[in-house]
Amino acid sequence: KKSTPLKVYVNGHFENVTFPESFKVFGSEHSKVIFCEADEWKQFYQQNHSLITELEIEMDRRNSAIPLKDLTNTNARIEPGAFIREQAIIEDGAVVMMGA
Incomplete structure (x- = not known):
């Protein structure tokens, strides 16, 4: 849904x-x-x-069918504004920037 x-x-x-x-x-x-x-x-x-x-x-998303990933146990730097979906794989030490 x-x-x-x-x-x-x-x-x-x-x-x-x-x-x-x-x-x-x-x-x-x-x-x-x-x-x-x-x-x-x-x-x-x-x-x-x-x-x-x-x-x-x-409101950070509209008509989204895929939930965002829980990042609480992710060992990476996630910049504000970066949207990471539930199935994404984030490796240790990664840097995720907005719009990347």
């Missing part, structure tokens, strides 16, 4: 808001970080936009 994951930073008044189960939500009553799919965010935003005072959205 293709995916457009978002990271949403949002301030507002969320005391009585129920977030969809598919959202990963962190924060307090007035400030949240939300991880969700773009289409689900769009529906949520249309219903709750009046409660939001500030909004910042990060």
Whole structure:
């Protein structure tokens, strides 16, 4: 399934808001970080936009069918902006640059 994951930073008044189960939500009553799919965010935003005072959205891929690789145990230098897919093989000591 293709995916457009978002990271949403949002301030507002969320005391009585129920977030969809598919959202990963962190924060307090007035400030949240939300991880969700773009289409689900769009529906949520249309219903709750009046409660939001500030909004910042990060999207690093669109309609992606191949997930990104978990790089936590990779012994290589990965520069910011480099996108490495799940099946990629990164050798020890490699340097991966954005756009390479």
